[in-house]
Amino acid sequence: MQIRKIHHVAYRCRNAKETVEWYGKYLNMRFILAIAEDQVPSTGEPDPYMHVFLDAGNGNVLAFFELPTRPPMGRDPNTPVWTQHLALEVGAIDDLLTAKAKLMADGIDVIGPIDHTLFQSIYFFDPSGHRVELACNTATAEMNRKLDEVKWAMLEEWDRTKKAPQHARWMHDGSRRK
DSSP states (O other), X not given: OOOOOOOOEEEEXXXXXXXXXXXXHHHOOEEEEEEEEEEOTTTOOEEEEEEEEEEOSTTOEEEEEEOTTSOOOOOOTTSOTTTSEEEEEESOHXXXXXXXXXXXXXXXXXXXXXXXXXXXXXXXXXXXXXXXXXXXXXXXXXHHHHHHHHHHHHHHHHHHHOSOOOTTGGGTSSOOOO
């Protein structure tokens, strides 16, 4: 078996309509499907929900569940807020800057652009509190080649030591633009 692609990624939201409208307004995602049931098909559990699907481009689908009978959404208290996020690729730095301006004009806080060497990103939160990243690739073929050469060594060292390996230090030590 070979995975062909991610069919969809699903998150919980506090309000399905608000979520569909927000992702349409700020990220130009088209609303493509709604499914609502009073019972969960996979478990038979009585639990009414609205499941909405958005076109994230190139066959990628982002989905959300609104669960009105459940307690309000929470966050894993042991995981930093910056860790769990949805990263979406855009085609140009100008796209990042345009999105940032639109979000900020409506009072949404935006961090960035942040230069990650291989890409630049902006970060913000959707109405349900999910952290969203827009990223624009800036890596060269040589950068990607260098990282490919050391990925397994880095992973093995990390697994042994739980300390950041230095194999790709060039990304952050000022010598990165090679």
